Amino acid sequence: MALTQKQSKTLVRGVGGVILFILIVWTLAPLYWMLVTSLKNNTEIYSADSTFWPVNPTLDNYRTLFQKTNFLIYFRNSLIVAAVTTFFSLILSALGAYALTRLRFPGRKFFARALVYTYLMPSSLLFIPLLIIIRGIGLQNSLEGLVFAYLGFTVPFCTWLLMGYFMSIPIELEESAMIDGCSRLGVLFRIVLPLTVPALAVVAFFSFTLSWNEFIYASVLVADTDVRTIPTGIPNFIVEDVFFWGPMMASTLISSLPPLAVYFVFQRFLITGLTLGAVKG
Amino acid sequence: MTDAANPLAPRGPNKQPTLWEYISNDVRTLAFLFLLPTVLVLTIVVLYPFFYALVLSFQDKSPGVPARFIGLKNYVELLSDNDFQEIFYNTVWYTAVAVSIKFIIGLTSAMVLNQKRRFNNVYRTILFVPWAVPTVIASLIWLWVYNEFNGLLNLVLVDLGFLEYGTAWLAEPKLAMWSVIAVVVWNGTPFYTMHFLAGLQSIPKELYEAAEIDGAGELHKFWHITIPSMAPVFTITVMLSTVFTSTSIVVVNILTNGAPANVTQILPNESFSITIEAGRMGLGSAINMVLFPFLVVFIILLTRRLLSKEAN
Numbered sequence: 057m058a059l060t061q062k063q064s065k066t067l068v069r070g071v072g073g074v075i076l077f078i079l080i081v082w083t084l085a086p087l088y089w090m091l092v093t094s095l096k097n098n099t100e101i102y103s104a105d106s107t108f109w110p111v112n113p114t115l116d117n118y119r120t121l122f123q124k125t126n127f128l129i130y131f132r133n134s135l136i137v138a139a140v141t142t143f144f145s146l147i148l149s150a151l152g153a154y155a156l157t158r159l160r161f162p163g164r165k166f167f168a169r170a171l172v173y174t175y176l177m178p179s180s181l182l183f184i185p186l187l188i189i190i191r192g193i194g195l196q197n198s199l200e201g202l203v204f205a206y207l208g209f210t211v212p213f214c215t216w217l218l219m220g221y222f223m224s225i226p227i228e229l230e231e232s233a234m235i236d237g238c239s240r241l242g243v244l245f246r247i248v249l250p251l252t253v254p255a256l257a258v259v260a261f262f263s264f265t266l267s268w269n270e271f272i273y274a275s276v277l278v279a280d281t282d283v284r285t286i287p288t289g290i291p292n293f294i295v296e297d298v299f300f301w302g303p304m305m306a307s308t309l310i311s312s313l314p315p316l317a318v319y320f321v322f323q324r325f326l327i328t329g330l331t332l333g334a335v336k337g
Numbered sequence: 338m339t340d341a342a343n344p345l346a347p348r349g350p351n352k353q354p355t356l357w358e359y360i361s362n363d364v365r366t367l368a369f370l371f372l373l374p375t376v377l378v379l380t381i382v383v384l385y386p387f388f389y390a391l392v393l394s395f396q397d398k399s400p401g402v403p404a405r406f407i408g409l410k411n412y413v414e415l416l417s418d419n420d421f422q423e424i425f426y427n428t429v430w431y432t433a434v435a436v437s438i439k440f441i442i443g444l445t446s447a448m449v450l451n452q453k454r455r456f457n458n459v460y461r462t463i464l465f466v467p468w469a470v471p472t473v474i475a476s477l478i479w480l481w482v483y484n485e486f487n488g489l490l491n492l493v494l495v496d497l498g499f500l501e502y503g504t505a506w507l508a509e510p511k512l513a514m515w516s517v518i519a520v521v522v523w524n525g526t527p528f529y530t531m532h533f534l535a536g537l538q539s540i541p542k543e544l545y546e547a548a549e550i551d552g553a554g555e556l557h558k559f560w561h562i563t564i565p566s567m568a569p570v571f572t573i574t575v576m577l578s579t580v581f582t583s584t585s586i587v588v589v590n591i592l593t594n595g596a597p598a599n600v601t602q603i604l605p606n607e608s609f610s611i612t613i614e615a616g617r618m619g620l621g622s623a624i625n626m627v628l629f630p631f632l633v634v635f636i637i638l639l640t641r642r643l644l645s646k647e648a649n
Contacts, residue, residue: 059554159367178584184393187520316470
């Protein structure tokens with residue numbers, strides 16, 4: 057079958073449109089089901105002929121979630137852990153990345169390599185000894201312990217991303233500032249960091265979502281309800297109650313909102329950032 | 338040229354620099370101070386635990402009980418265990434299939450998004466959404482989608498007449514692993530799409546235009562321009578994803594925790610169960626260490642790739 061170039065282009069575009077439609081349905085269907093379920097009452101959720109939309113929309117599941125479960129505690133803990141981890145990751149990785157890209161010192165290459173190794177070290181391998189170590193320094197069952205453990209994967213990754221950005225800033229800017237009498241620290245805080253605001257935004261985004269999502273460390277390092285985070289808190293609803301799918305879907309919906317909100321806000325930076333560095337996922 | 342004649346030394350030749358001025362301008366001291374916190378943190382929570390895990394794998398250790406050195410006994414126990422062999426095989430199969438499917442769907446998505454189309458930004462935003470949904474959350478949503486009696490999947494299939502009754506997607510031995518993989522794919526494909534889209538956009542347009550003048554069709558352009566230009570992006574994405582996919586326990590842990598009868602069990606989750614539920618930390622570490630040599634190959638290759646990419 058011989059198609060002209062124009063025909064085959066139209067064909068490819070048409071097929072592309074169909075594929076795009078299928079991909080969007082596949083992506084949104086589970087999320088739609090979550091939303092719909094969270095708005096149904098129990099009778100509708102568990103009836104033999106469930107509908108694809110809520111017949112009598114209700115916010116009861118959200119009420120149950122907030123009044124009868126520990127969801128708010130988990131949510132608060134997750135926010136604290138993610139925010140504090142992000143704060144420290146930003147500071148550590150900005151300092152580290154600057155040293156590794158701009159300061160000449162022996163062992164620089166070695167540090168850069170070690171950083172990639174630590175970034176690729178899976179947490180499923182580290183959680184057993186980490187449990188013993190965190191107990192040893194008395195941080196078990198605490199949000200501080202979680203933050204400390206999370207820095208182990210956010211810092212290498214964020215430093216790595218920032219190194220890419222720092223290298224894209226022309227060094228002449230820094231040199232001329234130093235000739236004008238600016239110190240190294242002055243250069244970092246007055247020139248390099250203001251220029252890398254988009255990069256810092258991306259880095260903040262990653263450390264926030266990585267900490268918000270973390271599951272393995274959270275399940276071994278923390279046991280008490282009052283220090284649990286969302287990923288280990290809400291799966292427990294399954295154990296606690298029989299008719300839990302309504303509140304459960306309400307909780308998953310609310311728990312997706314912070315990372316989604318950050319994603320929508322930072323989207324613009326993300327796309328440019330992606331061409332420069334790797335992404336953890 | 339003397340200091341006095343140097344216009345760049347504004348403080349005059351006799352003024353001693355303060356300690357602060359000295360530190361903030363000495364490159365080596367500064368580098369040391371800047372890296373110190375990172376090195377400290379990573380030593381305590383990554384480096385030391387790694388070697389500790391290695392040591393643990395030769396020990397018999399339960400929580401609260403002193404460790405006892407037992408040599409290779411943990412490894413011997415694992416290698417002679419039929420369940421372990423099955424789980425090892427599962428892990429390889431699960432990783433290979435999940436990575437392949439993510440690759441195919443990711444490349445397809447990226448190519449579709451790279452076509453000129455109205456509202457492309459909207460479509461891109463939508464297709465990236467699962468990536469921003471935490472894996473625990475995604476697993477819980479899908480657990481409900483798969484529900485035998487009231488889940489979306491069974492409702493749709495029964496309504497359309499494909500099924501008479503709902504299927505227990507996660508309990509049926511033949512379907513369980515595929516159901517787990519579907520969730521991994523749903524959550525993980527955007528990672529590929531992003532990388533591939535960035536890769537596609539960096540291919541020079543002139544290459545395609547030149548090929549079109551020579552009369553090349555769409556397929557020809559795909560095989561002779563797109564694929565070769567994307568090769569480096571493919572390698573990095575697949576290697577990164579292989580490391581993360583093979584070591585992530587969340588989806589398996591929440592959907593099935595290995596059931597039915599170890600059909601969906603993978604090594605990292607087996608290690609998790611053995612350590613947490615049975616309290617056998619030594620054996621748990623040994624399980625991870627068996628997977629580690631395979632990861633090391635990827636990690637070393639990847640490090641080399643990433644560093645050479647950075648050097649360019």
